[in-house]
Amino acid sequence: MGAREKYNRFSRIYDFFEGGMEKRIFSKYRKLLMEKIPYGARVLEIGIGTGKNIPYYPYGVKVIGIDFSSGMLEVAKKRMRTFQGKKLTLLEMDAQSMNFVDESFDIVISTFVFCTVPDPVKGLMEAQRVLKYGGKAIFLEHMKSDNYLINFFLYLANFVTKPLLGTSTVRDTKANILRANFEIEEEIHLVSDVVRMFICRKTRK
Numbered sequence: 001m002g003a004r005e006k007y008n009r010f011s012r013i014y015d016f017f018e019g020g021m022e023k024r025i026f027s028k029y030r031k032l033l034m035e036k037i038p039y040g041a042r043v044l045e046i047g048i049g050t051g052k053n054i055p056y057y058p059y060g061v062k063v064i065g066i067d068f069s070s071g072m073l074e075v076a077k078k079r080m081r082t083f084q085g086k087k088l089t090l091l092e093m094d095a096q097s098m099n100f101v102d103e104s105f106d107i108v109i110s111t112f113v114f115c116t117v118p119d120p121v122k123g124l125m126e127a128q129r130v131l132k133y134g135g136k137a138i139f140l141e142h143m144k145s146d147n148y149l150i151n152f153f154l155y156l157a158n159f160v161t162k163p164l165l166g167t168s169t170v171r172d173t174k175a176n177i178l179r180a181n182f183e184i185e186e187e188i189h190l191v192s193d194v195v196r197m198f199i200c201r202k203t204r205k
């Protein structure tokens, strides 16, 4: 079973499963990310999942959210109804081969997605392709640490998350972002060096 099927299966309990961490930790990082999106921007959210970022989007932006799991998108659609004034479109699409022309978006974002995309560099290269030249990509992601002890626990966690959701806890997402030709302007460590936010720029075509 691939990651898409795993997320479809898990979609109904995903929010409940993650609820505690979301309330205590992740919600404030989502707010921090949204502060970096300028008014009027055309935004692509990759792997929107159940739409946990939807409440935090400012009203003046136009968002297209994609995900390859129809189950996760179903939950996001329900959440969208609570925020009716927001300009949001949800599409079922694989981040590794997107149906958008080059340079379609001012901003591309992802939150906790490139730990799961089966070929993360391919997905990040697609993100780079659809972003306008000079545009900003913001990745809020968890990844492998530079600390051996932390990695020991991350490898243990990987034994659970990989079979359950297809999610890796030990990806080197920073290296993957650089491989996809993004220039990292700012790297913010949020939970040790495991949860980080990268603010990147497309400086190469």
Ligand SMILES: C[S@@+](CC[C@H](N)C(=O)[O-])C[C@H]1O[C@@H](n2cnc3c(N)ncnc32)[C@H](O)[C@@H]1O
Pocket (backbone or CB within 6 Å): 003, 004, 007, 046, 047, 048, 049, 050, 051, 052, 053, 066, 067, 068, 069, 072, 093, 094, 095, 096, 110, 111, 112, 113, 116, 117, 118, 123
């Ligand atoms: C851990 S969830 C995060 C969801 C959401 N971004 C959030 O912050 O709660 C990862 C999401 O990435 C999606 N995903 C993984 N690989 C994908 C791909 N290749 N294309 C599109 N979506 C993908 C999964 O279906 C899932 O909804």
